[in-house]
Amino acid sequence: MMTTQEDTPNTYQKALESTNKQEWISAIEKELMNMKNLNIWNVIDFKRGLQTTRLCPQGFTQTNGNDYNKTYAPTGCLNSLRTLIAHAVNNKLKFHQIDIKSAFLNAPLIEDVYLAIPQGINLDPRKQCLKLNKAIYGLKQAPLAWYQCLKEWLNKIGFSSCVLDPCVFYDLESNPTWLYIHVDDIAIFGKEVENFKDDIRKEFNIKDIGVADLMLGIKINQNFNEISLNQQHFTESSLELYGMAHCKSVATPLLPHEHLLPASDKEREDFKKLKINYRSVVGSINYLSVAARPDISFAVSALSQYLEKPGINHWNAFLHVLRYLRGSQELGLI
Secondary structure (H helix, E strand, C coil), X not given: CXXXXXXXXXXXXXXXXXXXXXXXHHHHHHHHHHHHHCCXXXXXXXXXXXXXXXXCCCHHHCCECCCECCCCCCCCCHHHHHHHHHHHHHCCCEEEEEEECCHHHHCECCCCCEEECCCCCCCCCCCEEEEECECCCCCCCHHHHHHHHHHHHHHHCCCEECCCCXXXXXXXXXXXXXXXXXXXXXXXXXXXXXXXXXXXHCCCCEEEEEECCEECCEEEEEECCEEEEECXXXXXXXHHHCCCCCCCCCCCCCCCCCCCCCCCHHHHHHHHCCCCCHHHHHHHHHHHHHHCCHHHHHHHHHHHCCCCCCCHHHHHHHHHHHHHHHCCCCCEEC
């Protein structure tokens, strides 16, 4: 069922009032059954003074030192992924991808966290509550708990983590294999990747995507002795977002010999009238520049110098970058 952000109900009651009521009820029941099978919680008697949150947990109600301690979870560097891809090409390795289903629900929870009985569960919220056993979505510590859970299992089967990037794992024994971890997405590099898939299936419920073709918003095209990366879909989305999908293209990211200068008072006032978040604007193309479009890096760097006091001149320069992207969507890395 395809939905948009606008028609997706954000409460149980709205789901029941939706035109797709039965589909939402089925989805809710399926997820609750999945949680039950994974032993996500225990039902306990409600005690006076017990602090509870809700399903999904309202992480903003958690207090440091009480509901959680550490929250930082490492994320893989794009440089690491590109390096592993280059290594795969040079050594004729397979490059596959898997997804861990309901990843966070596999991670044990150290802290004592309690949930109020959510709607849809046949229990009395005045007398009972749920004590969490696993790091359910929405908890501040959930990403770290999942990373530690996965790392512990990988270490147990013989993998070591890279010193420079804790989201890169490797096993160099009889069947050398390298892994790149991004939360619940795992890129696998090796001569024989099926052995690792068989191992991880025994521990987690996975979706086997097979030969990697899309990761982190990057389209991956694999040939026998070449792998190319591009972000055409991401670029198209950015062009649509700013109404530039059908704009006239230009040949360079910035105007030749152009040097962006601080905005005058009038230029800043003109930009304010547009009511546009300049940081978000620059961020939308920054990811392109660091992932697979280094040709716009200088332009992004120039635009980033004026995050504090942007003007209409900087906005026009941004639109020029979009015009360049419009005519070069197919470009990427090989």
